[in-house]
Amino acid sequence: MDFKGQVAIVTGGARGIGKSIAEALATKGVNPVIADIGLEQAGETSAGIERLGVKSMAVSLDVSKAEEVIRVFDDILKEFGRIDILVNNAGITRDSLIMRMKEEDWDAVISVNLKSVFLCSREAIKVMTKQRYGRIINIASVVAFMGNPGQANYSASKAGIVGLTKTIAKEYASRGITANAVAPGFITTAMTDKLPDNVKEEMKKAIPLGRFGMPEDVANAVVFLASPQASYITGQIMHVNGGMYM
Numbered sequence: 446m447d448f449k450g451q452v453a454i455v456t457g458g459a460r461g462i463g464k465s466i467a468e469a470l471a472t473k474g475v476n477p478v479i480a481d482i483g484l485e486q487a488g489e490t491s492a493g494i495e496r497l498g499v500k501s502m503a504v505s506l507d508v509s510k511a512e513e514v515i516r517v518f519d520d521i522l523k524e525f526g527r528i529d530i531l532v533n534n535a536g537i538t539r540d541s542l543i544m545r546m547k548e549e550d551w552d553a554v555i556s557v558n559l560k561s562v563f564l565c566s567r568e569a570i571k572v573m574t575k576q577r578y579g580r581i582i583n584i585a586s587v588v589a590f591m592g593n594p595g596q597a598n599y600s601a602s603k604a605g606i607v608g609l610t611k612t613i614a615k616e617y618a619s620r621g622i623t624a625n626a627v628a629p630g631f632i633t634t635a636m637t638d639k640l641p642d643n644v645k646e647e648m649k650k651a652i653p654l655g656r657f658g659m660p661e662d663v664a665n666a667v668v669f670l671a672s673p674q675a676s677y678i679t680g681q682i683m684h685v686n687g688g689m690y691m
């Protein structure tokens with residue numbers, strides 16, 4: 446799999462799973478743009494990636510803000526001339542039981558996790574349809590399929606991504622654009638570090654492979670779906686969860 450010279454945008458690529466995805470794409474010769482709300486960390490990640498011998502750029506972006514998305518995608522296009530791969534990875538959690546969930550926590554999670562996929566895909570698709578080539582990979586979650594107490598907003602946002610992914614796949618298949626989602630299980634990152642140890646131990650018991658996933662486990666799946674070799678796969682959900690949901 447070599448797709449040297451292609452341009453990828455990875456949202457939320459400054460750390461965690463997004464960083465691992467950007468690094469894995471870079472090892473295949475792809476030039477990754479790190480679009481993240483945390484510009485400083487995005488800059489460090491991008492600088493590290495350039496040491497792998499590809500071109501990279503860090504941009505400050507709040508994926509939930511339409512005007513920002515439009516402006517930043519335009520800037521990226523001016524700088525790189527094309528957009529081959531979009532990885533909609535940025536995501537947040539604001540957990541609580543439904544009875545206690547604040548409306549602003551519902552809205553924030555839906556905006557950052559789901560509305561963002563619409564906003565970023567809309568801009569990327571404008572470019573990809575002209576190129577007659579594109580790969581969109583959305584990061585969903587196992588909780589979209591299983592539900593999870595305390596994560597009504599999060600699981601709804603991730604289930605929304607599944608329907609949106611299939612719709613993008615159907616609308617733009619004829620233009621050479623594929624859209625797929627990767628649904629990770631429990632992956633060791635800053636997002637999951639904050640869970641109490643007893644909860645983590647309980648969760649591990651439900652994973653047939655007996656371990657939590659690493660960001661690289663997700664990145665490997667994304668790289669495959671982003672590659673030219675995955676050209677006959679669209680509208681699919683790839684589960685990366687150690688078997689905890691099958």
Ligand code: NAI
Binds near residue numbers: 463482585629
């Ligand atoms: P993380 O919290 O380590 O990293 C998320 C990144 O997104 C950060 O760099 C953050 O600055 C950025 N971000 C947050 N809000 C943003 C916004 N409004 N605009 C732009 N960037 C923003 O999280 P992690 O674990 O790496 O998660 C990445 C994706 O994988 C998320 O969509 C998450 O829901 C999903 N996921 C993670 C799982 C896990 O177990 N860690 C499991 C299933 C899905």
